[in-house]
Amino acid sequence: MSSSNKIQQTTDRIRSIVDERAAGDRLPSEAELAALTGVSRVTVREALDRLWHEGRIVRRWGAGTYVADLASAPDQPAFRNIYVSIKGVTSLPAEIIANGHQAALTAFTVERITPPDWVAAELPSDADVWRVTRCIAVDGVPAIVMRDLFPLEFAGQRTNPTELSELTTDLVHFLQEAGVRVVKHESVLDAVTCDEETARLLGLAAGEPILHGRQRAISETGDVVTWSDIFYRTDVMGTVVIRTVND
Known part of the structure; x- marks a missing residue:
């Protein structure tokens, strides 16, 4: 067998x-x-x-x-679930650089906000979160906008979102430093029209179609610990899905 x-x-x-x-x-x-x-x-x-x-x-x-x-x-159709070993998840800028391209952080902002509805459902009713917005350029062209949301504290320890201003500091290792071990990512990709702020960061026209990823990071305890909205400029970045058979 x-x-x-x-x-x-x-x-x-x-x-x-x-x-x-x-x-x-x-x-x-x-x-x-x-x-x-x-x-x-x-x-x-x-x-x-x-x-x-x-x-x-x-x-x-x-x-x-x-x-x-x-x-x-949550009711999630099985065909929307794609599982990839967390061992293969590394810093996106590091992957860009490893593939012979230049990566640079062209925008970085930190805000304390009331979580949006899609995040609030998984948090206490009075919770606030950090929203960290980063824009990454590839070979000098703005290519990716990442908006990461996570609690102000983990296990009673205040988080320091400014650490993510380092280009090579990825969210998984940032959470590990905060004492949280991420073991699973869930992502859904879809096409959306570009909002004004994202369009400004990426140098696009508002309303232009763009690839969007919505992601949840889950810890070893089964808790959702971060939520991310990621926008990709499709003339710079693309997505390839490869399926193989292992016998």
Whole structure:
């Protein structure tokens, strides 16, 4: 049996175990699941990753794995979910530079704001957030506007958003310095018309079509810790999706 088929069969078996339990119930350990399914812990871990991606389980660092409450989970069609290992997520400017281009930060602002509706639903009602706006030029041409939103504090420690003014300081490592380990990104890409402020930063006409990404970063505790609106000038930046089969 191929490795991918073994992982899929193990995923199906563990999914049935999950379905037999109530929301909030703790699942057996990886070692116990390996004994139950007759596979290695590595295969069990891969299967649990898939179930976590499906939203069926919650993994709490140092505490175990629990059945997710599907009734309260956001309704997201499966075809909109694309999962990429967080290990491959690095600083975007660093990637630009590594590919032989020049990157420069041409705008940087920090504001304390009341979160917009799409963020407020995942925060306490009285919460404020930082909004950090950055514009990155590629080879001298403004190419990307990133608007990152995150809480004023993590674990009681005040965040310092001015650290993101360093071109090579990416959000994942910024959060790690604040004691938050990001393990998952969820992104949705769509085409929008350019608002006046984004158009000004990118040197475009307001109302011009532009590629937009809306992103949520999720910690190892299952909490959403940052929200991002990212705008790409499509004559400078593009998106390529590559799908492969692993047997």
